[in-house]
Amino acid sequence: MKEEIKKLLELQKLDNIKDDIKDRLCELPQLIEEEDNKKKKFKKNIEDFKEALKNIKVKLKEKEIELQKNEETVKKNKEKLNTLKSNEAYKSMQKEIKSVENKIDRVESEIIEIYEEIDNTEEKIEEEKKLLDSEKENIEKKKESYRGDIEKMKRNLSEVKEKIRPLEESIDPELIKEYKKLREVRKGIAVAKADGTSCSGCHIHLRPQTINEVIQEEKMVRCDGCSRYLYMED
Numbered sequence: 001m002k003e004e005i006k007k008l009l010e011l012q013k014l015d016n017i018k019d020d021i022k023d024r025l026c027e028l029p030q031l032i033e034e035e036d037n038k039k040k041k042f043k044k045n046i047e048d049f050k051e052a053l054k055n056i057k058v059k060l061k062e063k064e065i066e067l068q069k070n071e072e073t074v075k076k077n078k079e080k081l082n083t084l085k086s087n088e089a090y091k092s093m094q095k096e097i098k099s100v101e102n103k104i105d106r107v108e109s110e111i112i113e114i115y116e117e118i119d120n121t122e123e124k125i126e127e128e129k130k131l132l133d134s135e136k137e138n139i140e141k142k143k144e145s146y147r148g149d150i151e152k153m154k155r156n157l158s159e160v161k162e163k164i165r166p167l168e169e170s171i172d173p174e175l176i177k178e179y180k181k182l183r184e185v186r187k188g189i190a191v192a193k194a195d196g197t198s199c200s201g202c203h204i205h206l207r208p209q210t211i212n213e214v215i216q217e218e219k220m221v222r223c224d225g226c227s228r229y230l231y232m233e234d
């Protein structure tokens with residue numbers, strides 16, 4: 001295999017490793033943020049339920065006052081009942097008492113429902129707290145592992161850069177320029193194997209002359225389809 005091709009292939013391998021490391025380094029802080037968001041979500045749920053509970057308790061207070069007022073009304077009206085002279089007034093008062101008593105029944109059922117709502121909401125708060133507690137450790141472990149990965153990736157990145165630099169310096173700068181341009185537009189692959197009679201990069205059929213030139217190794221040969229540098233295994 002031609003010396004420049006060997007070098008470019010090695011460079012391409014290292015550049016691809018470098019790109020993978022960089023991708024991972026972009027991704028890891030996002031993963032840490034996702035873990036933080038999980039925790040925030042539990043806390044937000046707990047806060048929302050607490051807020052709901054507060055509102056329910058305000059509603060309960062209102063209903064209790066309403067109940068008390070109605071009970072007082074019934075008591076007063078019952079006292080009045082005995083002082084009434086006319087039959088008509090008596091009946092009318094009885095009717096009014098009945099109506100307020102019905103209202104009392106309704107308010108009492110509403111209060112029972114509110115107590116159930118309070119129980120349910122308190123249960124939900126406890127559930128969320130338990131979930132948060134059980135997930136907390138897990139979340140911290142993951143974050144710790146991601147932070148470890150970041151440190152590792154940073155070390156790997158400088159190691160691979162240390163290998164890339166001398167290799168690049170040993171290759172013709174014009175060739176490096178072309179190689180880099182190709183990698184940009186060809187998904188990181190600037191050097192492709194001539195696979196039998198086709199280019200492994202773009203899969204077009206190579207002309208016999210092109211294949212011959214690759215075998216002869218006298219010059220750098222490029223694919224007619226994708227312009228990638230071509231090589232054959234020794």
Ligand SMILES: [Zn+2]
Pocket residue numbers: 192199200201202203204223224225226227228
């Ligand atoms: Zn090609």
